Amino acid sequence: MEGNADDAVFGHFGAVAGYALAARRAMHTFRTGPETWKQIAVGQRKWANLNPAATLYDRPMTFEDYYNARWIVEPFRLFDTCLMTDGGRAMIITSAERARDLRHPLVLIMGMGQHNPSYDVHQATHLAGPTGAKKAGEMALRMADITPKDIDACEIYDCFTYTVEITLQEYGFFGAGEGEDWLKNGTLEPGGRMPVNTSGGQLSDGYYMGLTPLSEAAMQLMGRCGNRQLGPVTNTKSPEIILCSDNGGILQTHSCIVLRRS
Amino acid sequence: MVEYNKPLPNMNGDSKEFWSGCKAHELRFQKCKACGHVRWPPSIICPMCYSKDTKWIVAEGKGRVYSFAVYHVAYHPGFENDLPYVVADVELEEGPRLLTNISGCGGGEVKCEMLVEVTWEDITEEFSLPKFKPRC
Numbered sequence: 071m072e073g074n075a076d077d078a079v080f081g082h083f084g085a086v087a088g089y090a091l092a093a094r095r096a097m098h099t100f101r102t103g104p105e106t107w108k109q110i111a112v113g114q115r116k117w118a119n120l121n122p123a124a125t126l127y128d129r130p131m132t133f134e135d136y137y138n139a140r141w142i143v144e145p146f147r148l149f150d151t152c153l154m155t156d157g158g159r160a161m162i163i164t165s166a167e168r169a170r171d172l173r174h175p176l177v178l179i180m181g182m183g184q185h186n187p188s189y190d191v192h193q194a195t196h197l198a199g200p201t202g203a204k205k206a207g208e209m210a211l212r213m214a215d216i217t218p219k220d221i222d223a224c225e226i227y228d229c230f231t232y233t234v235e236i237t238l239q240e241y242g243f244f245g246a247g248e249g250e251d252w253l254k255n256g257t258l259e260p261g262g263r264m265p266v267n268t269s270g271g272q273l274s275d276g277y278y279m280g281l282t283p284l285s286e287a288a289m290q291l292m293g294r295c296g297n298r299q300l301g302p303v304t305n306t307k308s309p310e311i312i313l314c315s316d317n318g319g320i321l322q323t324h325s326c327i328v329l330r331r332s
Numbered sequence: 333m334v335e336y337n338k339p340l341p342n343m344n345g346d347s348k349e350f351w352s353g354c355k356a357h358e359l360r361f362q363k364c365k366a367c368g369h370v371r372w373p374p375s376i377i378c379p380m381c382y383s384k385d386t387k388w389i390v391a392e393g394k395g396r397v398y399s400f401a402v403y404h405v406a407y408h409p410g411f412e413n414d415l416p417y418v419v420a421d422v423e424l425e426e427g428p429r430l431l432t433n434i435s436g437c438g439g440g441e442v443k444c445e446m447l448v449e450v451t452w453e454d455i456t457e458e459f460s461l462p463k464f465k466p467r468c
Contacts, residue, residue, distance in 0.1 A: 076341050076342060076347070076431075077431055078338075078339040078408065079338070079339050079340065079341050079461065080419055080431055080432055080433050080461070080463075081338070081403060081406075081407075081408065081410075081411045081414065081417060081419060081433065082401075082419045082431055083407035083408065084407060086405075087401045087403065087419060090401035090402075091399045091400070091401050091419075091421055092399070094399045094400055094401060094444065095398065095399035095444060097444075098399070098443075098444035098445065140404065141402070141404035141416075142404060142405055143401045143402065143403050143404065143405065144401065144402035144404065144416075144439060145401075145402075190373075191421070191431075192421045192429050192430065192431040193372070193429055197399065
């Protein structure tokens, strides 16, 4: 899927630059850029500051810090990119019947969807949407028989800030280019109306691939999240339904899953 | 010629015609004789209509920047002295999109949809690379 080995001939390596190509095309296609992405980077850091297990727990961040950080591959600065972490997350999946006998509250899978555009990044026409998130999200919501209005929080695969924006946009939380307005005034932060990546996510908690969002959603629905627990502790809605995403390659594979508290 | 310290193309049966063309400063692509689709990367079968009936054409070397990224980190020591450098996805007038570099202007001057044309960089006895510069 990463495909063409001759990319290296032109100095093209890895995921940061692949997503940078996607983000740059998005900046040409609709209103987005650092003004949008800083809300994601700073907002998620506020969640990490409530999570003692997060890599960047004790590192508050301001918009100024975001802009002052060095470029990695433009248009991405350091805090647009996820962490590299050693570690792991595990989840036990079993039948609802067996889960009822276990110690923790039950979390149910309401719906899931997958869609994989799969083209090599240079041939891709989906970099600025519609990405795999569009169809995968529709499938998952249809299976769950809900609309985005029913969702209390999101745990979104966040390899880069732009990934969070395009995923939420494709899921229908806002229209193309409306992300900056939707995100401003702390929408996704503690106390916000749609909490996103409540552990700090891969940007500020730790990179455990799809398990960073998925395990956090399950923990939140079980009520096991301490100071970052959704509900009265963080002045947010007590969660019944949480939407999770995962994606791979350069926006080439996408999974969406909806979890519900029993 | 000074020793070239960047990765070289991995020429294989599919890409040999392309890289031989580059050596002659020609951008060669496969065109499907059944449906007319010009494809990249090279392959034995047309991804649009599955026909194996193919001819090679020479592209004019004119296109526009679909997207680009400006590297401020060298992920290979051969690129350290080039920082910051621009990797771009260039859409050629004939259709294919080529991953390449933009030379002849700084990262701040590159824009999506900017018109560009090919410029050749002879890197070794065997290889020349198609790079792109702003079209005057």
